[in-house]
Amino acid sequence: MLDIRSIRQEPDKYKAGLSRKGVDPSKVDELLQIDADWRSALTEVERLKSVRNTASENIGRKKKQGEDASADIKQMKEVSDAIKALDGSVRDLDAKLQDMLLSLPNIAHPSVPDGASEEENVPLRYIGDKPNFSFEPKPHWEIASDLDIVDFERATKVTGTRFVIYKGLGAKLERALAAFMLDYQTEKNGYTEMFPAFIANDTSLIGTGNLPKFGDEMFKLEGLPYYLIPTAEIPLTNYYRDEILEASLLPVKFAGYSSSFRSEAGSAGKDTRGLIRVHQFQKVELVKLVLPENSYDELESLVQDAADILDALELPYRVIEICTGDLGSKETKKYDLEVWLPAAGTYREISSCSNFEDYQARRANLRFRREDGGKPEFVHTLNGSGLAVGRTVAAILENGQQEDGSVRIPKALVPYMGTEVIERRKA
RNA sequence: GGAGUGAUGGCCGAGUAGGUCGAAGGCGCUCGCCUGCUAAGCGAGUAUACGGGCAAAACCCGUAUCGAGGGUUCGAAUCCCUCUCACUCCGCCA
Numbered sequence: 001m002l003d004i005r006s007i008r009q010e011p012d013k014y015k016a017g018l019s020r021k022g023v024d025p026s027k028v029d030e031l032l033q034i035d036a037d038w039r040s041a042l043t044e045v046e047r048l049k050s051v052r053n054t055a056s057e058n059i060g061r062k063k064k065q066g067e068d069a070s071a072d073i074k075q076m077k078e079v080s081d082a083i084k085a086l087d088g089s090v091r092d093l094d095a096k097l098q099d100m101l102l103s104l105p106n107i108a109h110p111s112v113p114d115g116a117s118e119e120e121n122v123p124l125r126y127i128g129d130k131p132n133f134s135f136e137p138k139p140h141w142e143i144a145s146d147l148d149i150v151d152f153e154r155a156t157k158v159t160g161t162r163f164v165i166y167k168g169l170g171a172k173l174e175r176a177l178a179a180f181m182l183d184y185q186t187e188k189n190g191y192t193e194m195f196p197a198f199i200a201n202d203t204s205l206i207g208t209g210n211l212p213k214f215g216d217e218m219f220k221l222e223g224l225p226y227y228l229i230p231t232a233e234i235p236l237t238n239y240y241r242d243e244i245l246e247a248s249l250l251p252v253k254f255a256g257y258s259s260s261f262r263s264e265a266g267s268a269g270k271d272t273r274g275l276i277r278v279h280q281f282q283k284v285e286l287v288k289l290v291l292p293e294n295s296y297d298e299l300e301s302l303v304q305d306a307a308d309i310l311d312a313l314e315l316p317y318r319v320i321e322i323c324t325g326d327l328g329s330k331e332t333k334k335y336d337l338e339v340w341l342p343a344a345g346t347y348r349e350i351s352s353c354s355n356f357e358d359y360q361a362r363r364a365n366l367r368f369r370r371e372d373g374g375k376p377e378f379v380h381t382l383n384g385s386g387l388a389v390g391r392t393v394a395a396i397l398e399n400g401q402q403e404d405g406s407v408r409i410p411k412a413l414v415p416y417m418g419t420e421v422i423e424r425r426k427a
Numbered sequence: 428g429g430a431g432u433g434a435u436g437g438c439c440g441a442g443u444a445g446g447u448c449g450a451a452g453g454c455g456c457u458c459g460c461c462u463g464c465u466a467a468g469c470g471a472g473u474a475u476a477c478g479g480g481c482a483a484a485a486c487c488c489g490u491a492u493c494g495a496g497g498g499u500u501c502g503a504a505u506c507c508c509u510c511u512c513a514c515u516c517c518g519c520c521a
Contacts, residue, residue: 009482042478046490053447053490056502060446069501076501244475376475 001101001362004035017107020114020324031100038093045086052079102206103213105329106359109296112333115323121336122323127307128316130340135403139343140394141274143401144170147422150275150393162264162272162279164390169422173396173409174282176416177389178257181284181309185386189305191255191286196235198259199226204238207364209330209356219261219279228261232285233383240289241364244376250368251298252289255386257282274394276348281390288382289366292358295380296333299355303335306351306386313410315395316340318347332357337387339395350391353384 007014011032015025055076062069113122131137144150149170155163166174185191202225205211210218210230219228229235236254245252260283271277286305290298303319310317322334331354338347358378361367367376400408407422414420 039478042490046478049491050489052501057447059501063446073501080501 001359002104002106003358003362004031004097004101007031008035014107018104020108021105021327021329022325023105027100027104031097031104034093034097034100038090038097041086041090041093045083045090048079048083048086052076052083055079099212102363106209106332106356108324108327108331109333109355112327113321113323114325116325118323118326120323121326122321124319124321124335126316126318127311128314128340130316131342131399133342133401133403137342137398137401139274140341140397143397143405143407144275144393146405147407147424149173149422152273160279162277164275164278164280166393169417169419170393172417173393173422174389176413177392177396178282178284180312180413180416181386181389182255182257184309184312185255185284185286185305189253189255189308191253191305194232194236194239194254194256196229196232196239196256196258198229198261200229200234200238201225202227204234204241204364207238207241207366208234208360209363210234213329217263219263229258230262231260231283231383231385232256232258233287236285236287237289237360237366237381237383238364240366243366245289245366245368245379247291247368247370250289250291250379251294252287254285254287256285256287258285259283260388275390276394278390281388283388284386286353286384286386289361289368289379290382291368292377292380295355295357295382298380299333299335299353299382302382302384303337303353306337306353306384309387309392310337310339310350312412313392313396314412315392315399315410317350328354330354330356330359332359339391341395341398343398348391348394350395351385351387354382356381356383 002014007028011028015028018027019025055072059069059072059076062072113120115121138146141150141152145152147170149166149168151165151167155165158165182193186193199221202211205215205218205227210227215227218230221227235258236256239254240252259280261280262278264277264279275281286302288298288302307317307319317337317339320336320338322331322336327334334352334354336349337351337353339350340346341348357380360381361378366379366381368379369376396410396413397407400410402408402421405424409417409420409422
């Protein structure tokens with residue numbers, strides 16, 4: 001959520017910022033008009049309340065002394081009615097203002113490149129060597145089916161399309177990757193391991209910015225204000241919601257493992273096969289709550305924390321900077337890590353690392369205090385995948401595949417897998 | 428799921444025949460005094476949000492906040508309704 005007071009002071013800055021995000025700048029004028037109406041109504045109702053408060057004190061005093069106060073009471077009844085009416089419009093205007101503020105996107109950091117769509121994202125660096133195959137590399141779903149380690153068909157029977165069931169060493173690979181990622185981020189990068197609930201309430205989803213605008217991307221529990229979390233970002237960022245943290249606690253660094261549920265409305269036809277786009281996948285999510293002045297440095301280190309996993313797993317990838325046109329609604333700046341998938345010959349997103357500045361903190365009322373007696377300030381929040389497990393499985397299968405159909409396990413993962421190779425199952 | 432009890436400031440804890448209560452008292456914390464050091468003692472201070480005074484800071488004024496929301500009333504921490512949460516007992520379960 002944007003700061004209404006800043007918008008009042010520098011409307012032009014916000015108009016420019018919002019139009020970079022594709023919002024009609026006249027929204028700002030509309031917003032300021034409602035804000036002005038709200039404030040004038042508020043000033044008036046507060047004036048009336050002040051009148052009422054002093055009058056009520058007088059009435060109390062008179063009654064205590066046995067004097068007649070019925071005239072005052074009669075007069076105050078009118079004031080009270082006026083207050084009631086005006087209070088209603090103050091509330092309506094405020095609700096309207098909040099709704100508008102909640103649905104406005106964050107504005108991009110000046111360093112973010114302009115661009116209309118993902119076509120204009122900027123690749124920053126390419127890391128690792130792509131494997132050279134002396135044979136035609138197979139897509140991961142074929143490898144997985146041949147090895148009998150992921151069952152796509154039966155998952156569709158048991159649940160529905162775009163669900164998967166891992167089996168045997170596939171299931172173990174999922175577990176091994178999650179354990180490896182959590183161990184790495186907690187032991188090497190200083191994160192605190194978290195295991196959240198996979199269901200969050202609507203207030204939390206408003207806090208992170210998924211509601212009110214993106215409700216149709218999530219699975220909602222019928223008849224309840226609960227949603228299956230689309231990412232562990234929701235519970236982790238909301239963990240300290242409505243609290244004032246001591247500055248010494250910052251930066252807070254959480255590494256949370258969870259399933260992520262995406263209804264992916266409107267994505268029909270894209271990535272219909274394999275592990276890339278499914279309704280439920282597992283992910284280790286990194287969340288940071290930091291001092292405002294540090295958040296861009298923290299974003300850089302967050303990207304590296306996520307990239308560490310790809311480095312350790314010897315997977316080739318690139319880092320790209322997201323342009324304004326592809327930047328999500330909540331983010332001020334974002335980098336994606338894209339892993340190489342040889343069968344398709346493309347890079348695919350495997351981690352997305354973003355700074356939200358105080359956009360989420362303001363919604364979630366997530367603050368800190370620099371010193372005793374200091375004013376509470378909003379923290380800056382960041383998050384990034386470290387990494388998405390399903391896509392990592394896909395990358396390991398495709399990059400590690402061998403001519404005989406077996407798959408080589410990255411060295412770092414061998415202790416977790418207990419084997420260096422996933423062999424074709426003996427028929 | 429059934430029955431009961433409760434929810435007050437950073438913490439503990441007063442406060443219900445509605446009236447000057449943002450809220451006694453204590454603890455903690457901050458500053459000052461005192462003091463070989465520490466402790467004790469003495470004095471002062473110590474919530475948040477929003478609006479206004481101003482373009483800002485300090486400061487001042489106003490409004491709101493005693494779990495949340497609504498209601499009664501000139502006036503609600505105190506009365507009524509709904510909800511949420513916590514605890515205890517019973518039931519059930521991993």
